[in-house]
Amino acid sequence: MKILYIIPARGGSKGIPHKNIKPLNGKPLIYYTIDVARQLTSDENICVSSDDAEIIQAVEDYGLKVPFKRPDHLSTDTATTNDVLLHALNFYQSKGINYEVIILLQPTSPLRTVQHVREAMDLYDNKLDMVVSVKKSHAASVLCFENDNGYLEFCFNKSGSRRQDFSSYYEYNGAIYIINVERLKEKGLSSFTKKKKYVMDELTSFDIDIPLDLIIVESILKMKNSNLNV
Known part of the structure; x- marks a missing residue:
């Protein structure tokens, strides 16, 4: 398969200005994702x-x-990932380079590793629309809404089951998307139905969104480096 690795990095982040190049444990955030991609292609x-x-x-x-x-126009808050990916594909196609698969690696997932991407790639075949990384979620067991009387009700956990007894639910963690280019062009990301999950743990699923995330992930990286140096 001919694979294009796309790292989307617009400059308009509001939670952390210039988030994608914020220093993280001594180097810009986006470098962690570039390092992973370079070990794969x-x-x-x-x-x-x-x-x-x-x-x-x-x-x-x-x-x-x-x-x-x-x-x-592809860098506003309303621009879609779908349009950003098609723009990149069209650029390469105009130069006579055609890719069969996109691996989208967001720079906000610095704890994602080469092994994670390779394991996700092992799940992919061209009958799928996409393989996407997820983490196990417990939100469904505790998610509530306020009813007309002003009282809280569970949205899903009607029986009040223990969290460990509840059905398995998953959240996209934003780390890895392995996308079938033909399906992307045919119907777009929002119409994908044949999606297979690749499960990552809570720790490696950290997505940098607010300043606190940077502090937590930097602490994790420092602990890892310290353990390696022992």
């Missing part, structure tokens, strides 16, 4: 899609050529 198959000059410069300072600057 050559640089020519890695596409950082960004609208931001500072992010592009940081990536190129790391030795990875950014193939294009993402258009402004």
Whole structure:
């Protein structure tokens, strides 16, 4: 399979300004994802899609050529991942390069490893729309809403079962998406039905969204490095 690794990195993050290049344990956040992609393929198959000059410069300072600057209309809060992926595919297709699979690696998942991606890839075949990484969720057992009388009711756990006895539910963790290009072009991400899960644990599923996440993940990385040096 001819695989394109796409790392989306727009500059307009509101929770953490310039989040994708924020320092994390001594290097910009996006470098962790570039490091993973580089262990899986050559640089020519890695596409950082960004609208931001500072992010592009940081990536190129790391030795990875950014193939294009993402258009402004694909960098707003309302722009879809689907459109960003198709834009990248069309860029390469215009140069006579056609990919069969996209592996989307978001830079906000710095604890995702090469092994995780390889294990997810082992689950993929061209009959699927997508393999997506998830973590086990306990939200369904405790999720509530306020009823018309102002009292809380469980949304799903009507019987009040113990969490460990509740059915298994999963959350997308944002770390890995292995996407069938033909299906993406045919019907788009939102219409995918043949999706297979790849389960990651709670620790490696950390997604950087707010400043506290950076502090927690940096602590985890420092602990790992300390253990390696013992």
